[in-house]
Amino acid sequence: MDFAICAVAALPVRKLPAHEAEMVNQVLFGETMEVLEKANTWYRVRTLHDSYEGWVSSLQLEMIDELTARIGTTYVTAGPDLGDHILFNEVRMNLPMGSSLPGLSNNLFTVGKANCNYISGNAISPKDVKPSEELIRSYVDDWLNTPYLWGGRTMFGTDCSGFTQVIYKLLGVALPRDASLQATRGEAVDFLEQVQCGDLAFFDDGDGKIYHVGLLLNSSEVVHAHGKVRIDPMDGAGIVNAETRLRTHKLRIIKRYL
Structure with a gap:
C-alpha cells in the first residue's frame, strides 16, 4: 500500500x-x-x-x-x-x-x-495545549468573516464542520470531518445552562438528519459557518440570525470534547 x-x-x-x-x-x-x-x-x-x-x-x-x-x-x-x-x-x-x-x-x-x-x-504542539476560553476565543476571532465554502477547511473558505474540525485540531482533539459524525463523539450536555466555551451544538433538518454544527462561546452565543463564519444568538430551540432575527437552525444536541 x-x-x-x-x-x-x-x-x-x-x-x-x-x-x-x-x-x-x-x-x-x-x-x-x-x-x-x-x-x-x-x-x-x-x-x-x-x-x-x-x-x-x-x-x-x-x-x-x-x-x-x-x-x-x-x-x-x-x-x-x-x-x-x-x-x-x-x-x-x-x-x-x-x-x-x-x-x-x-x-x-x-x-x-x-x-x-x-x-x-x-x-x-497540540498534545501540550491547555484549552481555555481565552485560547478558544482567540482562534475564533481569527476565523470570523471567513466565507462559507463547501468542503473548505481554511480561512479563505470553510464549511461548518471544517471550521470546527480545524479549531479542535489546534486544541489537540481529532474530530471526524462531517457534522453528523462529529455528533457521535463527546459527552452530551443536557441543559443549555451547563454549556462551556468550546462545546459543539448540532442542528438537524426536517427529517431529523444532523447537517450543521457550531461552536458555542457560552449558553447564548454560537459561532458557525453560515454564509460566512459569524456569531449568532442561540436559545434552547436553535440559532437566530443576528441581523434578520429569523430562526435559521433547529438545535438537536450539544456535545463536549474537552
Missing part, C-alpha cells in the same frame, strides 16, 4: 478524478493519507486523521512510507491564515492555520523528499 503527504498549502479533495469535479474536502499541508487507487495523475485516497475518502491530484503530493505517515502530527501552525511561513526546497510557502509540521526540530523538517525550513509563525 502506498502513502502520501500533502505538499501544498491546501489540497482539494474531489468527488471524481477531475479538476472540474465537486470539491468535498481539503487536506492541509503536512496531513497524510493512504493511496487506495490510481487513475493516471489522480489518486483516490483516505486521510489518516479522519478516514475521509476522495480524489486528489498526485502532482500535489509527496510519497512517504507507512511508518512516516502514521507517526502523527508533531506540531501544528496556529498563526492567523498565512501567518506561518516555511521554505519548501528553498522556496517560500505560506501555510493556513492547522497545517501539520511533521517531525519539526530546530525549525527543520521534511515532507517526502522535500526539505523544509520553518521561518516564521506560531507552531504549537
Whole structure:
C-alpha cells in the first residue's frame, strides 16, 4: 500500500478524478493519507486523521512510507491564515492555520523528499495545549468573516464542520470531518445552562438528519459557518440570525470534547 503527504498549502479533495469535479474536502499541508487507487495523475485516497475518502491530484503530493505517515502530527501552525511561513526546497510557502509540521526540530523538517525550513509563525504542539476560553476565543476571532465554502477547511473558505474540525485540531482533539459524525463523539450536555466555551451544538433538518454544527462561546452565543463564519444568538430551540432575527437552525444536541 502506498502513502502520501500533502505538499501544498491546501489540497482539494474531489468527488471524481477531475479538476472540474465537486470539491468535498481539503487536506492541509503536512496531513497524510493512504493511496487506495490510481487513475493516471489522480489518486483516490483516505486521510489518516479522519478516514475521509476522495480524489486528489498526485502532482500535489509527496510519497512517504507507512511508518512516516502514521507517526502523527508533531506540531501544528496556529498563526492567523498565512501567518506561518516555511521554505519548501528553498522556496517560500505560506501555510493556513492547522497545517501539520511533521517531525519539526530546530525549525527543520521534511515532507517526502522535500526539505523544509520553518521561518516564521506560531507552531504549537497540540498534545501540550491547555484549552481555555481565552485560547478558544482567540482562534475564533481569527476565523470570523471567513466565507462559507463547501468542503473548505481554511480561512479563505470553510464549511461548518471544517471550521470546527480545524479549531479542535489546534486544541489537540481529532474530530471526524462531517457534522453528523462529529455528533457521535463527546459527552452530551443536557441543559443549555451547563454549556462551556468550546462545546459543539448540532442542528438537524426536517427529517431529523444532523447537517450543521457550531461552536458555542457560552449558553447564548454560537459561532458557525453560515454564509460566512459569524456569531449568532442561540436559545434552547436553535440559532437566530443576528441581523434578520429569523430562526435559521433547529438545535438537536450539544456535545463536549474537552
